[in-house]
Amino acid sequence: MIVSVRKSVPFGVIDAPPSKSYTHRAVFVASLGKNECRLSHCLLSADTRSTMEACRMFGADVLETKTADEETVVDVRGFCGKPCLPNQPVDIGNSGTTLRFMTAFSGLMDEEITLTGDASIQKRPNTPLLETLKKMGADAYSVNGNGCAPLVVKGPVRPGTVSIDGGMSSQFISALLLSCPLLDGETILSIDGELKSKPYVDITLEIAEKAGIRIIESKNKVFGKKDAGFSYKIPGNQTYNLSDYTIPGDFSSVSYALAAGALIPGAEIAVENIFRSAQGDSAMIEILEKMGADISWDQENGVVRVSNKDGRRLKGITVDVGETPDLVPTLAVLGAFSDGEMKITNAEHVRLKETDRLKAMAEELQKMGVSISETKDGLIISGSKSAGNIKGAALHGWDDHRIVMSLFVAGMMVGGVSIDTADCVRISYPEFFDDMKRVSADFNSSRDDTPL
Secondary structure (H helix, E strand, O other): OOOOOOOOEEEEEEEEEEEEHHOOOHHHHHHHHHOOOEOOOOOOOOOHHHHHHHHOOOEEEEEEEEOOOOEEEEEEOOOOOOOOOOOOOEEEEOOOOEEEEHHHOOOOOOOOEEEEOOOHHHOOHHHHHHHHHHHHOEEEHHHHOOOOOOEEEEEOOOOOOOOOOOOOOOHHHHHHHHHHHHHHEEEEEEEEOOOOOOHHHHHHHHHHOOOOOOOOOOOEEOOOOOOOOEEEOOOOOOOOOOEEEEEOEOOHHHHHHHHHHHOOOOOEEEEEOOOOOOOHHHHHHHHHHOOOOEEEEEEOOOOOOEEEEOOOOOOOOEEEEEOHHHHHHHHHEEEEEEEEEEEEOHHHHHHOOOOOOHHHHHHHHHHOOEEEEOOOOOOEEEHHHOOOOOOOEEEEOOOOHHHEEEEEHHHHHOOOOEEEOOOHHHOOOOHHHHHHHHHHHHHHHEEOOOOO
């Protein structure tokens, strides 16, 4: 689908979509448990449905049902740590989280399990997780020998002391943290080097704790090293028991509306159901404050308000995204329309997402006339040099939901922007276009040239 975006002044109220990260973890944890669990305010997207289907393949009952007031909830009856053997390869679609969670979990079983996915997922690396599973006693390998899916895992893994590189993806660590409590003995998981995207690990620990699981985090102490990483002590023979749970709003997804409200002269947007949580992407609010945006967060009532009534331009700043990689596309757009220079640093792991997001944002914003360049681990954007030169263009969405949604905001600024592969927003934010229409964004689908 190609979306054509015209210059727009957004105003109005939207409800924050449910968190993808929390939904993945809650569905998986509930499936590991012994009791029925009702999950409310779930994100029902392509990625989270991949986790739901994978859990079904291992023996959980996962049902989408309607309540009396027409709310869709997810009811889960877990397999109490005793999964069934899938009778076919586990196809996880485009969901990296699902692949990593199910790869680690497959190591608990003594039969061979194959995990695969779409063309994009077959380009995303998993070598650190496979190597760690091997150290724990599993036979774990990539069918094509490149560390990417299809993957084959045959356990069982053994408890003990093991290490893993923390620099590529926190999903590897989260996957092990959720599976190791089911082993017959204590596991100590040590993280080598910097743990990138640690807030996602914090979300994992939060959900595990709510399910009655005990995991002890500690900082490694290595002489001569300022930051020697983390260790996790994971007692074995634990049982998951997640009670009914409500998924919080997603800061990654609301970053697009917040950026539009801060950038576009005359804009005024309120986002509801956005409460404090372990999500690192809540840093978006502080980043906008530092850039000079008129933004406030009523944490008690879960409402963020952002506006640009006086038509002010933000100022570029330097942002370390080691813990907030999903914000990179949004930050690149913010930098393009701000004064001064925006530097995005510590972002090398962003090249390993659905696509190389540093390269993608640089190439697409350059098409619009933005002064932007890549570094090894980041982006440098000169909003001052770009001022007056930015115009509409035909842009490639890279079949990446975060690329499409961030470029949509750029389109609202200048108009005349078309973005292909736009239907990929279903991966994390199926209601994105509905919400943008709700705040008066002006756009059409080129498929039939009628409003979305």
